[in-house]
Amino acid sequence: MTTLDHGNDTRSRILAAAQKLFAERGYAATSLADIAGAVGLTKTAVAYHFHPKDRLAAELIAPAADDLFDFLGATFDTFSRCLDGLVTFCVRHRAVVRLMLEDIGRIDEAPPGSTGEAVRTFRDEIYAKLVGPEPTDFTRVRGWAALGALEYGMVHTMDLPEETVRQSLLELLSRWA
Amino acid sequence: MTTLDHGNDTRSRILAAAQKLFAERGYAATSLADIAGAVGLTKTAVAYHFHPKDRLAAELIAPAADDLFDFLGATFDTFSRCLDGLVTFCVRHRAVVRLMLEDIGRIDEAPPGSTGEAVRTFRDEIYAKLVGPEPTDFTRVRGWAALGALEYGMVHTMDLPEETVRQSLLELLSRWA
DNA sequence: GTAGGTCCTGTACGGGCGTACAGGACGAGG
């Protein structure tokens, strides 16, 4: 499920608006007032449902956490298989992938459980998985370039079908194996 | 010349510190106080030399502007030739490429001349050049992915030699032609 | 000596941010 459960209750509407704005501008650049304005409420109302602000991001990321741990826990024998898993994971949760790739490291507090603590610097974990245990100069560049290609490729093609983006990115990145 | 003229005067030291911090955290996420602290001054001193804050980014970007217009003005017959020019341009100015790819669109005012006005949304111009006049779904994804690969590949490999990064990215992106 | 320019500090202001708190509207349950 790539989009949110669009319930009509206020909580869901806030989540949907926040997901959209976070993907467009990033977490730090989106204020509670922005989100509130998009839903037609005051920022205090948003703060009432999600307090503190971190919980918004945490709740958005939560459904992706399980898939993330599956990916991080798995071992891949080749670079291309690792890419396959990564692309599938990212595309499935592309609406929040920017949150995880860029902004998550600066979120101060973790969600109630311990999940958030582990997710904290997970971009670097993904990177470490991409470059493997003994990185060379080339594989370092390749690892970061792959992450950048994923983020930009996702964020700026939200209007395209999920499967189209997935196949395109898989096709492109597989040429880097 | 990829790094700044490291003169010992205060202006140059501020510029060097700002360049480093902007590349690491981005323009908006770097305050005048951060820069001042890195140089050992007060934020008012920084504001004295560069006023308003935009001028800092403008002055950093200025030397790259000429190369940028050369690239934007040129016409390339193939995708791979376009990539070649783009990679060369980006690597040469990799210290400020993040400024131009991410933050420039949100800088409120332009530098005194008209250059800043033209540079404003130049990321989209580069993108338009990459995908050409009649983009397909695949070339759209490819264009954005290429930009993301460039930015991440540059920003996170600042410690590697310029030529190494250039050759690696060129090698990688040429496989997408 | 003194006037003027450069460079920098200290202080203060307005604005946006996330947050805290009191209170009102509303419906459900005793």
Add this chain to the structure above:
DNA sequence: CCTCGTCCTGTACGCCCGTACAGGACCTAC
């Protein structure tokens, strides 16, 4: 009827941001 919990508003607070302004230290030129 009264109470309680839910949902939301209005107001206010402290923080950090970029900026404005007055003044001090220092060097140069006349």
